[in-house]
Amino acid sequence: xxxxxxxxxxxxxxxxxxxxxxxxxxxxxxxxxxxxxxxxxxxxxxxxxxxxxxxxxxxxxxxxxxxxxxxxxxxxxxxxxxxxxxxxxxxxxxxxxxxxxxxxxxxxxxxxxxxxxxxxxxxxxxxxxxxxxxxxxxxxxxxxxxxxxxxxxxxxxxxxxxxxxxxxxxxxxxxxxxxxxxxxxxxxxxxxxxxxxxxxxxxxxxxxxxxxxxxxxxxxxxxxxxxxxxxxxxxxxxxxxxxxxxxxxxxxxxxxxxxxxxxxxxxxxxxxxxxxxxxxxxxxxxxxxxxxxxxxxxxxxxxxxxxxxxxxx
Numbered sequence: 120x121x122x123x124x125x126x127x128x129x130x131x132x133x134x135x136x137x138x139x140x141x142x143x144x145x146x147x148x149x150x151x152x153x154x155x156x157x158x159x160x161x162x163x164x165x166x167x168x169x170x171x172x173x174x175x176x177x178x179x180x181x182x183x184x185x186x187x188x189x190x191x192x193x194x195x196x197x198x199x200x201x202x203x204x205x206x207x208x209x210x211x212x213x214x215x216x217x218x219x220x221x222x223x224x225x226x227x228x229x230x231x232x233x234x235x236x237x238x239x240x241x242x243x244x245x246x247x248x249x250x251x252x253x254x255x256x257x258x259x260x261x262x263x264x265x266x267x268x269x270x271x272x273x274x275x276x277x278x279x280x281x282x283x284x285x286x287x288x289x290x291x292x293x294x295x296x297x298x299x300x301x302x303x304x305x306x307x308x309x310x311x312x313x314x315x316x317x318x319x320x321x322x323x324x325x326x327x328x329x330x331x332x333x334x335x336x337x338x339x340x341x342x343x344x345x346x347x348x349x350x351x352x353x354x355x356x357x358x359x360x361x362x363x364x365x366x367x368x369x370x371x372x373x374x375x376x377x378x379x380x381x382x383x384x385x386x387x388x389x390x391x392x393x394x395x396x397x398x399x400x401x402x403x404x405x406x407x408x409x410x411x412x413x414x415x416x417x418x419x420x421x422x423x424x425x426x427x428x429x430x431x432x
Contacts, residue, residue, distance in 0.1 A: 120168055120169045120170070120321035120322060120323055120324065121169070121170050121172070121321055121322065121324040121325070121326055121327065122169070122170075122171050122172070122206055122207065122317055122318075122320055122321035122322065123172045123174060123204060123205045123206045123207075123327075124171065124172070124173050124174065124205055124206070124207055124208075124209055124317060125174045125201040125202045125204070125205035125207070125208050125209065126138060126173055126174065126175055126201075126209045126211060127201070127202065127208060127209070127210055127211070127227060127230065128210055128211035128212060128213070128224070128227065129212075129213065129219070129224040129226070129227070131213065132211040132212060132213040132244060133211055133213065133244040133245060133304045133305070134175055134211045135147035135148070135149045135175055136149050136304040136305055137211060137242065137244065137302070137304035137310065138162050138173045138175050139162075140304050140305075140307055140310050141164060141171075141173070141310055141313070141314050141317075142162045142163070142164040142171075142173070142333065143164075144162075144333055144415065144416055144418065145345075145412050145413075145415040145416045146160075146162040146333060146334045146336075146341075146416060147160065147162065147175050147344075148344045148345045148347065148348030148349075148412065149348060160174075160175050160334065160335070160336050161173065161174055161175070161334060161335045161336075162175060162333065162334050163327075163328045163332055163333050163334060163335075164333075165326075165330055166318060167318075169318050169321045170321075170326040170327065170328065171314075171317055171318070171321070172327055172328070174201035174204060174205055175201075199230060199233075202230055202234050202237060203234075205237065206237075206238075206320075206322070207237060207238045207239065207240065207317075207320065208230075208231070208234065208237050208238070208239040208240075209239070209240055209242055210223070210227055210231070210239060210240070210241050210242060210293075210296075211242045211244050212224075212241060212242065212243050212244065212262065213244060213245055214243050214244060214245045214246050214248060214249050214255075214258070215245040215248040220258055221258055221261050221262075221291070222261065222262070222291035222292070223262055223290075223291060223292060223293055225287060228287040228290055228293065229283055229284075229287055231293050231295070232283050232286060232287060233283065235295065238297050239293070239295065239296055239297065240296055240297050240298040240299070240300065240316075241262060241263065241293075241296045241298070241299045241300070242299075242300045242302060242313065243255070243258075243259065243262075243299065243300065243301045243302065244302055244303065244304050245303060245304075245305070246301045246302065246303055246308070246309070247303045247306060247308065255301065259299055259301075261291060261292060262291070262292050262293070262299075263292055263293065263294060263296055263299065264292035264293070264294040266294040267294075267296055267297065267298070267299070268295070268296075268297055269294040269295050298316060300312060300313045300316070338369065338371065338377075339366050339369065341413070341416055341417075342366055342369070342379050342381065342413060342423075343364050343365070343366055343381065345409050345412050345413050345416065346364055346381050346383070346405075346409045346423075346425065347359070347362075347364050348409075348412075349405045349408050349409045349412070350362055350364070350383070350394075350405060352405075352408070353401060353404065353405050354393070354394065354401075358390065358393065358394075361386060361390075362383055362384060362385060362390075362394070363383070363384035364381060364382075364383055364384075365381070365382045365384065366379060366380075366381055366382075367380040367381065367382045367426070368380035375419060375420060376419055376420040376421065376422060377413070377417055377419060377420070377421050377422070378421075378422045378423075379413075379421070379422070379423050379424070380423075380424045380425075380426060381423065381424070381425050381426070382425075382426045382427075382428060383402075383425060383426065383427045383428070384428060384429065385427060385428070385429060388429075391427055391428070391429070394427050395427050402425055402427055405425065406423055406424070406425045409423055409425070410422070410423040
């Protein structure tokens with residue numbers, strides 16, 4: 120059996136953390152900064168005769184945000200492409216953000232209206248940051264309009280863009296979610312129940328991937344994006360978005376380990392010094408954390424060397 124799940128939401132809602140938790144590997148890099156995930160990617164989880172294919176997407180953004188963070192040209196359409204491919208839509212909503220947690224993101228609402236023919240479910244993430252259970256239930260009612268499983272209008276994807284914008288202008292909720300899950304992806308709270316739901320929802324169909332495949336990303340992509348996520352975590356403001364990350368060397372031939380050398384290109388000597396840190400302390404911390412994440416992704420010992428230099432690689 121097979122189920123393809125599009126995981127969508129605002130930037131930094133915890134989409135990648137959630138998928139990593141379910142598939143039990145660090146398939147997708149994570150950081151506290153927005154736009155750690157820069158492109159569509161798949162993670163595969165197999166249990167018994169069921170294959171779950173998670174379509175992780177970049178946080179939904181505007182054209183201005185895409186330009187500001189130097190995102191790839193296909194970044195804007197990543198979420199929508201995933202929904203077209205998916206059987207179901209999982210909307211991850213960040214409960215730690217006091218300014219946005221009482222209403223659904225406008226870009227999420229737009230996609231839900233366009234693809235009303237797809238079943239969807241709401242995932243309230245970071246519930247450990249909400250102290251009051253009463254408050255949690257009240258916010259859930261706000262996000263669902265107090266309704267679940269309301270009949271869907273299957274004409275949604277025939278509406279014009281202007282019609283959809285008019286509809287969602289003052290809208291904060293979606294009444295057509297099938298289920299609501301309350302989780303903490305980081306702590307693993309609530310994720311077993313979500314996984315059980317997905318396994319039961321799978322339909323009879325041939326698997327898309329062989330049993331030993333956990334992602335369709337290649338090794339180079341996983342290594343580069345993991346290093347990049349640690350740069351985002353440790354460097355201030357927009358500096359990490361302007362660095363060039365390139366894989367210089369990769370050895371996959373050993374049975375019990377993987378070795379790699381990654382070059383980090385910087386615009387100026389000042390940025391080079393900033394990336395290295397005092398006596399090379401910062402780049403060592405970045406290398407250690409990236410090495411651990413890559414060991415968790417490949418499920419083997421990973422040896423990583425980072426080289427900081429000018430951008431003309």
